[in-house]
Amino acid sequence: MNGSPALALQVGAIGWRSVRRTLRQPATIIPAIAFPIIMLFVTSAGLRASESLPGFPSVSYFDFALVITFMQGAIFATAGAGTDLAADIESGFLDRLALTPMSGAGLVIGQLGGAVVFGVLQATFYLAAGLIGGATIAAGVGGVLMIYAMVIVMAIGFGAIGIAAALRTGSGEAVQGLFPIMFTLLFLSTVNLPLDLIPVDWFRWIATVNPISFLIDAIRSLIITGWEPSVLLVGFAVALGIMVLGVALAAVALRGRLLRT
């Protein structure tokens, strides 16, 4: 069972299982797609007053806020990938899997494959909702492709963090506990207002160093400004950094879990 073809088979099997499992759970996928879209419309309506603040970009708040959907999609990737794996641990499936020649890498990459497929599906819905709501993508079709690329890297990175949490705790409830934390990280960023319009020093400092801000600024630049290579490069570098960190955490957690098993 060693070698890349075998690994590819394992990844394919686990990935396909992950995708089918996700698609068979309407109670999981409908909120994950609908919630960010609802929040986009709700937040943009609730914060429309921000448009009157001096220094706010000369775009509608709806365009400014469209990025929220992609970031929330990433958060759902964290919770989704982790919860499924935690369920496998709680049901004993992982223990049985550990008795087979399945490699740890195959398990993790397969689960991430499911997260990526779901992430792309989500992003398609979010883009459609944004365009229906009147948003325009300033960077054009190339910008849309770039958004998909960011979404894929983020789905791998955040999905891996969820998987690491599942492997570490073995508890679906604990993985779901990541949802609010990730959500808070999202709010401690430039998601609601540009950095220049954040008056509180400590908040501005956190938003400046918060990796989520770089991801937001990169995707937002494609939507409201057009092509800004420096912002995009930094955003991609941060997304790749989160991916590497997430996969490393998942690998360490997997080793610990298999040792315990």
Added chain:
Amino acid sequence: MTRRRGWTSAVAGIASRQTRVLLKSPALLIPSLLFPMLFFAALAGGLAELARVPGFDYPAGYTSFQFVFVLFQASMFGGVFTGFAAARDFESGFARRLLLAVPHRSAILVGYVVSAMVRAAIIMAFVTVVALLAGLDLIGSPLDVGLLFALALLSNILGSLWALGIALRFRTMNVAPLMQVPFFVLLFLAPVYVPLDLLSGWIREIADVNPVTFLLEAGRALLVGEAGPVGTAWLVILIGGIILGIWSLAALRSAERG
């Protein structure tokens, strides 16, 4: 009398077990505490500029304005998190054994609700301490402020009953988004960022009839000792509690059959 004592002891047993599990498990307790506190920081700090929007006239300032929202959110989500615990108990098989062991099944529901209120009280205490350190201004009288906290604590029951209804129907953690998402949306369809008068368009029309709006408006009025829809807020708790109580009892019946 014996039946009643049996019911009470089942409630106390379930509530104390859930509370012990929460307090002994950092992976469960820390997110419960961090979520509202960080959310408070994010809203009060990140959106403070909104206090400069023409028409914003809350006398206690933006930090206190957001404190009320976060207090209710923390309490309601304390209830939603208890739904997670119930779903986990079904996945592990514990809840099945509970159904066999407890003759008066309503005690199971009430036990989870009581544990949710204990969880909410802990979270609310933390949030309040953090808010006081961040400059929370309690202008209202001790009675007004006490009523605010009572209202917020009781709103926890609404979150618990909703989430327990979902947990008992589906009996899996995979439906966790279904427990939290509707509540989250309902919360944000209220005047979260700016006062009700500064909302416009469709969100204003929804906010005008959203039950959470009455809770927030009453809470914000009590915090500064002004007149607000306090009576309506109590009615929201009462009527919401009855409706969601029926919803969760029906889910309990479904769990008994399933």
